[in-house]
Amino acid sequence: MEQDTRTLPDETRGNENETADALNKGQGGVSDYAVEMYDISKSFGPLKALDHVDLAVRKGTIHALLGENGAGKSTLMKILYGLYSKDAGEIRIMGEPCDIKNPKQAITHGIGMVHQHFMLVENMTIAENIVLGSEVTKSLGRLDRERMNRTIREFGEQYGLEVDPRQVIMDVSVATQQRVEILKALYRGADILILDEPTAVLTPQEIDNLIVTMHRLVEGGKTVIIITHKLKEIMASSEYCTIIRRGKVVDTVRVQDVTEKDLASMMVGREVMLTTEKDKASPGEVIMEINDLTVKDNRGIEKVKNLSLHIRRGEILAIAGVDGNGQTELIEAITGLRKSEQGEIIVNGQHIENGLPLDSHKSGIRTIHEDRHKRGLVLDFQVGENLILESYKEKRFQGRCGLLSWKKINDYANRQIDKYDIRPAGSALQRAKELSGGNQQKVIVARTVEQEPDLLLACQPTRGLDVGAIEYVRQALVQQRDQGRAVLLISYELDEVFDIADRINVVYNGQIVADLDPQTTDEQAVGLLMAGGSQ
Amino acid sequence: MRKFVIQALKKPFTAVMIAILIGFLVGAVTLALGGFDPGRGYSLLITGVTSNTRRMAQVLVNAVPIIMTGLAVSFAVRTGMFNIGADGQFIMGQVTGAILGYYVPMPAIIHPLFIMVCAFVVGGLYASFAAYLKNRFGIHEVISSIMLNWNAYYFMNFIVNMKSVKVPGSQHSPEIFDTAKITFFSREFRTTAEGEALLAKHPWLESVVRTDAGYAILVMIAVTLLLWVILKYTRIGFELRAVGYNYHAAEFAAMPVKRNALLSMFISGGTAALGGAMLVMSTSYFITMLGATEGYGWDGISVALIAGNHPIGCIFAGLLYSALKLGGTEIQSRMGAPTEIINIMIGALVLCIAFAPALPRLAERLERKE
Known part of the structure; x- marks a missing residue:
């Protein structure tokens, strides 16, 4: 084993012994940990998305993964769920080393994932969506709807996730769709549930409900991993929190030992107001x-x-x-x-x-529109082009004969990118769709504010x-x-x-x-x- | 090696090359299935184009109309309008060229210029009608421009069929005046003693003298560059592209989106019609009663697709298209294989181009699995 190469985060708060335990344990036999990921690395081309990342998630806990947009938390979970392959590292589920190549294998290992964008068939009922792929049938393969609906209703009640199995997906609220996604994962036998930014689409009331549901799942013996960048929700829901910044684990902390402010500064890497x-x-x-x-x-x-x-x-x-x-x-x-x-x-x-x-x-008037992809940006345009989207007529962007001067435009764009800390630096020629959401928003803010x-x-x-x-x-x-x-x-x-x-x-x-x-x-x-x- | 493959897959150029290769493979299989030797077929195809300079010049001459329609389609697509109506606009250009070339006598040089401007305006207005319908009533331009193709086609037959137009005993309009023709050398010149003498002295001129090569080629190149400059370097082009990529964002950025739809279709339709008029002025000299359209506009859609909607790319795509067509006639005459083989090849090629967006995604997958 490559014990010696495994590095612990330099600084841990409260639980360093436990993390160390986690790394020493699990050499077979029963483990206290549902998920152990050691020394995971992953690159996309020149970009190191994950750099020797360790993660240990205790059985029966809610464990939060916190990080800025693009820090690598989703990538880590996609590796666990078999959507991405890892460059290096080791994964254990319930103490068993395993090599997960695709989501199907992840599901057989008891891992379920609810994606940020739901993957439901819009014009099918809730029950049909949940059983999809393992339908309840009568003779000759006819669907046994009645039994199916009953099963799903009872199944939902068992976890406190009441749904009406006969409703069609496109008629129900986003929160209900999320419940269906969770039920779908549980129905496939998930013991470890990964929720990717589950609260992004919910109202405050619905977020409270989700947190209640998560606690109930944990009481029922499940393990929940939640990917998020919202501090409040971590404080309200999670027991442990692993902070990831630019592909590296900053720390794993017990949530009760830290404040929101601590989490924020660990995530961003500086003091945050x-x-x-x-x-x-x-x-x-x-x-x-x-x-x-x-x-x-x-x-x-x-x-x-x-x-x-x-x-x-x-x-x-x-x-x-x-x-x-x-x-x-x-x-x-x-x-x-x-x-x-x-x-x-x-x-x-x-x-x-x-x-x-x-x-x-x-x-x-200038406006920062709420729908940045539809109204705010031309995603296929370069960042520079987006920065002049409302000011392209100005003289300062013109060269000879009133033609656009791309040199002037790109110089201007790179100055704005510096000034507004749009990342990656010098990205004037990159397409806007290649930027993370936060940086896309900075492009819009920069453009709007610059027009005074x-x-x-x-x-x-x-x-x-x-x-x-x-x-x-x-x-x-x-x-x-x-x-x-x-x-x-x-x-x-x-x-x-x-x-x-x-x-x-x-x-x-x-x-x-x-x-x-x-x-x-x-x-x-x-x-x-x-x-x-x-x- | 793997890295290289992944990088290569991300380039649009690779997709085009792979598509062309697959097109040729499909053509070879079809030839073989028909009982012909694919190797011989392809060598004929290539020698049929490259054997002499006259043929190579002919490829260029034949390419001009489809490059013009290709430019028309790709300019519209770049600006968010799917102009299926290039065929109709091309026909309107042919009609304009044939009518003005005969009924409006003018001095040389001015005559073709006058016709070109008129054809551009006629085709532009004709295409803008589709944009107007979209702005005013929300009718999609694909539907309206495809219908306008038929209007143009029947309009041409109607014009040719008019008593005052049709040359008695024929199915076509009168030949345009020599002042309106734009070939470098007239057809008669080829057989005069003067022409023979010139050819004997400068054999390399054969490619120019014995074909319909003319100023249309220069105009085509100028239009290509102009459209490229408009898209890349003008404020209007910036607006047009913004509307093409994201109508909603362009509208919100206070760009005049409706006017731009009209303008985009005007330029697109004008370009197609200019191609039609130049075909009349350099090759056909009159318009004929037709049982079906000649399909220059439809070929233009293929050309635009192969070119990835880039104006400069249209020149190369049009030349490839035209070379295949000309080489195809060689396969037919020397081997007895039907020219449809060439159409199948082009079809396969275009189909593969349509798959091109899948390649970068494939590259990403390979990268992820790495």
Whole structure:
């Protein structure tokens, strides 16, 4: 065995003896560990995705894998699940050394994985999706639906994952689809369940439910590995946490021994501000005024109803609300993507209601759209091209005869990439789709901020980003405010709202129901208003 | 070695080469199945093209129209419009060339220039109609442009069939004036004493004198470069490409997406029609009643596919296509094998090109399994 080559993380907190134990144990026989991965390395071309990584997961625990986007945590789990092959290293499941070549072998070893993007057949029922591949049949191979539905219902109840087996996947919520994915893995006999970023698609309420479910699974003897970059959820759910940074294990810690802040700095590799520092706002004149605005959605339902609001220079106004209360339609009306039924939007003295995106631009608005892949970036364009997507007409990017000068554009792009810490450095010629989500968002932020808009609309600007990137984006927004510009923040996360807003407008059912000062209110009060309660 | 293979698989050029190879293999199998010797077939195919300079020049002459339609299709695709209607636009160009070449007498030099500009505008407007339908009513351009192909085809037959147009006792329109022709040397020149004398003195000129080689080749090269510059170096081209890759992001970035759809189709249709007009001015000299379209637009789709929608690539793809076609006639006349063999080869080639995006993915898989 290559015992001597196995290296432990230099610095461990609380559990160094246990980890050392884990590495010495498991030479056959019964092990305390469900999963042991030793000295795993994996490269993609020149990139070292995993560099001598060790991971030991105790049986019957919830173990979190924490890391920034692209740190290698998903790669590690894909190796465990047989989706990627490893360059070097050893894997043991329940103490048994094994070589997992494909997901099928992983499943026979009792490993199940729920991917970030669900793999369900949309037009089949829940029960059909779960049994797919091992259907319950009567004679002549006819499906025994009744027995199948009964089995699945009972199976779900056993784990506290109640579902209606007869519902069709496309009719059920994302949270339910996730339950189906979990049930599917359990139905195939999974004892070790890997959840890849399971909370990215869930509402706060659903996240709480998921955490309850995870605890119940562990009580039932299962082992859960959760991949995430959300610190709160780790604190609420996990017993152990392994932090991975740039392909290397930083540490494995017992969650009760550390704070959120510790985790954050281990993940990012430097001190991280979980709250954004900012001075008091000094608002100037009103820059945008919306009066009595009504907007319908595609189905003709009024999503924004007689909404009025205003925003001043030098302030961050947050629109807090649950998703689907008219935020999307409001933004589309301001940015010229959607016609309004009535009311007015006045920016810098210009009426822009029922205009085109160009009118919105001309009035001094720039927008960080919530859907960065659809609206924010041209993914097949190079990073440089994306950085000039809204400013390509400017003289400074032109060479002779008014033709575009790619030298000037790429020089500019590389300066922006440096300035906004977009990684990898010098990536002006790479396609935007090759960047991680956080860096894609930085491209959009860089482009938007560089145009020095009078009013910056930021729609869920930190969705799906890790702590380091979130910190960066929020600071950029505060800086905009400090330079005397207005920032309108649309966020579904109260944390974010309270972190940077100077003023909060709560939106419920298409109307602004409260105009609050974050100093004099709290998350509970705003949460209640968001849910339709009264002040 | 393995690394090299993986790197090679990622290059689009490799995909094209593999596709061409498979196309030739399929052609060989087909020849063998038909009882012909594939080795001899291919040697005829190659010598049929390379045996003398006149044939090589002929390949270039034949390639011009399909390069033009190939350019038209690839420009539209690059900008997010799938222009299936190049065939119809090409026909509109032919009609424009034949009519203006005979009914509007003009001095030389100005005449062909006038026709080219008119043909470009006619074809451009014709194609823009499909874009208009898309902007106004959301009708997909594939549907509308494919229908407009038929309109153009019947319109041409209608024009030729008019009493005032059709040459009595024939099925075609009158021949255009010499002022409108754009070959380097006229056909008559080849048989005059002067022509014979010139050829005797400079035998290398045969390839130019004995073929329809003309200014169309230069125009084609100029258009290719122009389209490439537009796409790569102009602000309009930047917008057009942005719309082509991601309509929603371009719209959100305040680009005039609807105007760009019109413009993209105008340039595309104009290019195809220019090809049609130049065919009339350099080779056919009139338009004929047809039982089916000649399919220059459809060949253009294949050319664009092989070229990976790159303007410069269209020249090479068009030359390959044209060489195969010309060499194919040699297989038929010398071996008795049907020219359809060539069509099967081209079909297999295009099919393989369609698989090309799978190759980089294959490379990634190999890399992962490494």
